[in-house]
Amino acid sequence: MSARIVVLPGDGIGPEVINSALDVLNVVADDLEFEKHLVGGASMRAFGRSLTDEAFAACSESDAILFGSVGDPSFPLDGADKPEEGLRRLRFELDLYANLRPVKPRLSLADASPFRWEHLDGTDMLIVRELTGGLYFGGKHESSEHRAIDESVYTTAQVDRVARVAFRVARRKVTSVDKANILETGRLWRTGVTKVGEDFPDVELVHMLVDNAAMQLIANPRSFDVLLTENLFGDILSDEASMLTGSLGMLPSASLGDPGVPGLFEPSHGSAPDIAGRGVANPMAAILTAAMMLRMGLNRPDEAEAIESAVDKALTSGTRTRDLGGIAGTQEMTQAVLAAL
Known part of the structure; x- marks a missing residue:
């Protein structure tokens, strides 16, 4: 059964790592429908608001929300609206009261911890x-x-x-x-x-x-x-x-509410504006977040397992981003996962 996913790439490295997650999702679940909207600083630049009513309505009517990151240092922390308010609104108005973050060290990353x-x-x-x-x-x-x-x-x-x-x-x-x-x-x-x-x-x-x-x-x-x-x-x-x-770049998360409310799935890392646009961000947390969305949000455990297994294989092969002690860029790391699927 197809599902409608609202994608909110956000700020900083958010768009880069979310693109990696979408590349992987398109391989394991080609019946998903994706609808992109702006959030955070990107939305404030385009619309003057961290989250538009149109974007919020799309999220509330979706089957799941795939989120990148928010945070843009060019906006003041004490503004009436700021990039983080878009995420805060989603959590509060959708009543996503339970955030789940799995922590399971991998043998393939033993030397990175x-x-x-x-x-x-x-x-x-x-x-x-x-x-x-x-x-x-x-x-x-x-x-x-x-x-x-x-x-x-x-x-x-x-x-x-x-x-x-x-x-x-x-x-x-x-x-x-x-x-x-x-x-x-x-x-x-x-x-x-x-x-x-x-x-x-x-x-x-x-x-x-x-x-x-x-x-x-x-x-x-x-x-x-x-x-x-x-x-x-x-x-x-x-x-x-x-x-x-080994790295915050390895942790996915899910924010869930009552049954029938779409969950919001996001990597646990922030927007990392210091490395945004350089092609060096670790996409693994976003890719594992996509797996978490498949399992917890869409009840597709087989596709989720396929992604998680591919991540382990890619890491075991020795491909690592800089935060894990390697030299691979975002695209190289993503390609290693795709090759393992």
């Missing part, structure tokens, strides 16, 4: 990050040039629904991260997750303070199965966890 393989071997975790609450979506107040306030707000309903996602995908254990010894939202988070855990007696629940979680990700990454966290902590910990795989 700062850690010894024997320390990483067996690591296979999924970070489940709440995506529409907390500091990023709370009230923001600047009372003077010397004082500013950001409010972190969570409700029991927000905690409940993302916790259920985590417990449903867990194989053996959910490690819930909070700061319950200091923050009121942390105490509400811990209470809510504990209550949800009672409905999943076969899944072990461990509560962990965020500072300890940051240490354990490095000291004992194999101990994690599903890492459940609120918005800000998840943003930070998932970037830390990327170093287990």
Whole structure:
């Protein structure tokens, strides 16, 4: 069955890596229909807005959204609209409350990680990050040039629904991260997750303070199965966890809402404006994001497996981009994956 995918390449290296993902998708699933729209700084230059109503409507009516990256340093961080607002609007108005980031180091990249393989071997975790609450979506107040306030707000309903996602995908254990010894939202988070855990007696629940979680990700990454966290902590910990795989350029992600709502699939790296247009960006996170979209968004596990297997073969062949210690450019890396399909 054909599917309609809205493609939002975005800023920086976004268009480059998304083109690689589309090249791969066209080989394994030639019945997909792609519709491109602008987002972020690219949209602000063309239309004066980070996301037009037309683009948002197309996304809301699609089967899935394939996203590149947003972020353009030529726009001020304190503007009424800025490139990142387009992505924020999609997450909030589509209510994409659960962000899933798999972290599984590959033997083929053992030499690219700062850690010894024997320390990483067996690591296979999924970070489940709440995506529409907390500091990023709370009230923001600047009372003077010397004082500013950001409010972190969570409700029991927000905690409940993302916790259920985590417990449903867990194989053996959910490690819930909070700061319950200091923050009121942390105490509400811990209470809510504990209550949800009672409905999943076969899944072990461990509560962990965020500072300890940051240490354990490095000291004992194999101990994690599903890492459940609120918005800000998840943003930070998932970037830390990327170093287990060798590079942030290897991490895909999915942002999901309730059934019937199109998921948004994006590589975890940013727009990397310093290397944009040079043809050196690592396309692997975008290619693996395409596989994640096929599996989680379109229920096509066979095509997803074909892409993931091709990525492993390409890396095993020795083709590497610069962030992985190699010399290959974006196109050369993409061609290695295509050749392995």
